[in-house]
Amino acid sequence: MEKITFGEEILTKGVEWEKVYEKSKSKGYQDKFIDGNEIRANRVGKLGELAFKKFLDSQKIKYIYDDRILDELDEQDFILFENGKECKIDVKTQLNEYIPNEEWNCEVNEKQKNKKVDYYIFVKLSETQKRCFFVGFISYGLFWKIAKRKNAGEEMYGGEKVKGAKWDVKIKELSKPEEFIKSFS
DSSP states (O other): OEEEEOOHHHHHHHHHHHHHHHHHGGGTOOOOSTTSOHHHHHHHHHHHHHHHHHHHHHTTOOEEEOOOOOSSOOSOSEEEEETTEEEEEEEEEEEOSSOOOTTOEEEEEGGGTTOOOSEEEEEEEETTTTEEEEEEEEEHHHHHHHOEEEOTTOBOTTSOBOSSOEEEEEGGGSBOHHHHHHHHO
């Protein structure tokens, strides 16, 4: 697990993105989340991307970052290079105030299943503590082979209910950040 700290500039950028998403509602943008929190989720996702970008820079890993703000799903967040081959990367971010546990879940929403990427990167982010943890990564194929489906309304660990269908793997099932560094450096 790799801890990534960040400053106020990343949080400010997240707020700017949230405003852009909010304005897009007047252009027909449809909030697809049952609880109406998609705009917030998009902002949190962008914060995770920016924190991960900081990690890539610290490791001197070359990348192309897709920082566009779209009303629909983007193709990928980053393109990295593994043995000369382009790899599409999707960063999945969850808010969390605690140090992650190996038994915790990392998830991909059902609506993102057809978004073809090569790898998922999972980060757990705290805005208040200005830090996140890069908890691991997994190939697209392996994720969909081992992930377990949770349906809307099902109870999760801790009693919270699933808002929309999603697929989970445990942190302990992911490849470690050290392996990521070796593969992409």
